[in-house]
Amino acid sequence: MSKQVPVFALIDCNSFYASCERVFRPDLARVPIVVLSNNDGCVIARSYDAKPFVKMGEPYFQIKHKLKQHGIVPFSSNYALYGDMSERVMSLIETMVPAVEVYSIDEAFADLTGISNLDALGRQIRSGVLRGTGIPVGVGIARTKTLAKLANHTAKRLQSETGGVVDICDPFKRDWVLRNTDVSQVWGIGRRMEMHLDALGIKTAMDLAKADQWMLRSKFSVVIEKTARELAGTPCLELDEPDPPKQEICCSRMFGKRLTELQPIKEAVATYMMRASEKLRAQGSVCKKIRVSIRTGMFNPEEAKFANGLVVDLPYPTDDVRLLTKAAVDAVERVYRPGFKFSKAEVMLLNLCQPGEYTDDLFAVSQPAEATRIMAVLDQINGRWGRGTLRTASVPSNPDWGMRREMMSQSFTTRLDQLWTVHCK
Structure with a gap:
């Protein structure tokens, strides 16, 4: 067959x-x-x-x-x-x-x-x-x-x-599209590559499809060769499988205003950890260590510059936002320095693994089953009623350091208090 x-x-x-x-x-x-x-x-x-x-x-x-x-x-x-x-x-x-x-x-x-x-x-x-x-x-x-x-x-x-809708499975239609499309519009061809191809007289997608494929590989890369083969009708790329779990998770945000006091910075870090831990549990992973960093703005010549971060080992691999938040907030206290105007904080979850992939010794502490059940309930409530419905006490509901979003529309599909309403006259 x-x-x-x-x-x-x-x-x-x-x-x-x-x-x-x-x-x-x-x-x-x-x-x-x-x-x-x-x-x-x-x-x-x-x-x-x-x-x-x-x-x-x-x-x-x-x-x-x-x-x-x-x-x-x-x-x-x-x-x-x-x-x-x-x-x-x-x-x-x-x-x-x-x-x-x-x-x-x-x-x-x-x-x-x-x-x-x-x-x-x-x-x-x-x-x-x-x-x-x-x-x-x-x-x-x-x-x-x-x-x-x-x-x-x-x-x-x-x-x-x-x-x-355009179907170019027919060779005649395909060739028309190739002739009438600039090479810069081809998937994966950036501005620098466009300049190199232009120097070789390759100006359209058709030119690239007809170019010598071995020359493209030797002069550029196998990626460009595969692009040319695909344009000529030879499949080189298949539908990808779902991505494997991430090995690191990062949550980083600019503050809505410069912060000089420690307490609002701790609130911001707790908020970012809340979001990072949601991503961690969504992919079914646990975390062995975290990194927390804060920095000032780096481009204003009138402001003093400062940046610092700290890596913290956790007592056991965990997805418990309470433990993660305590470790992150404690780290902020250690890296914070008074006298600076801070503009950004970042939390990173490191050494991620799936439960059961790590090897403990017989007496090593592990995450309590009760904590796992609590995190499951937390995610179920927030999944049903909207993110932030249930959160740790250190995460404020409406902080004044939050991102400036003065023209943001309502969250019509994710918050009950912002559902779309229709008024009839």
Whole structure:
């Protein structure tokens, strides 16, 4: 029996952060939107109609006048909303295709091998996600993952002509896309690589697909060779398996204002540890040691500079936020120095392992079963009623040192007190 030719789809949410904001604000359906980074620093996302006026990474304080001039509405980043909407999108996609690889918060590859009428399935996925979540997506379908990326790019670039779905399994359609796509738009080709390829006369995706593959390997890398092979229609990349558990977990945030006193810094570290421990338990791991660090701002010439950190060994591998928080707060007391304006804290969970992977001696202390049960209850309550419903006493509910998010939308899908309401006249 001959092996079936693989078929991949890339489903990519359109201007995802901005689209999430529009789902619960239908009055902004035709209004350009930008989303800002932590502490309302710079632009990290733009709706399609905002892109002609605003560049990615532009500092908010420099473009306030420009946003007002063009009627562009800014939003503070609402990662709780974006993460929940992403899970909803991916869950819907998983019900419609045989296998899925979640590639990022707004992208997923799907295996469509053996499925007929691919264009109809792509449109079914697009309409299903839009109907179920309100998020518009583009769907690119091809014989390789790299070509699926290009097909998706074409679906978005030619939205009105394609309806957001492009299938380039047919060689004629594939070659048209390759000829009409700049090499800089190929997955994995960065600005520096684009310059090297341009020097060799490789300007389009078709040029790269036809380039001598052994030359690409010897001059650049096997990665570029595989990219060229994929563009030519030879699959080199498969759907990835779920990522293994992380070996380190980090939670790091800038404060909403400079802190000079020890107590608010301890509160911030306790808050970050709460989040890091949630990630730790979510992947079923335990932690053997932690690192806590604090630092001042490093770019203001008027401020004195200071940075310090400390690694702490824990009495036993644990996922108990109470033990982790006590160790972290004690470490802050040891690294803190008065007289400085601190801007950031970081907690890292190190030497992670799965329960049972580590070897104890006969008399070594281990995490009590009661602590494991308490952590399970904590996660169940917060999973049902929203993050922060139940927390350690050292974590404040509304700290004045928190990130500046003066334009943040409500957490419509993750907090009961911020559910979407409709007022009838």
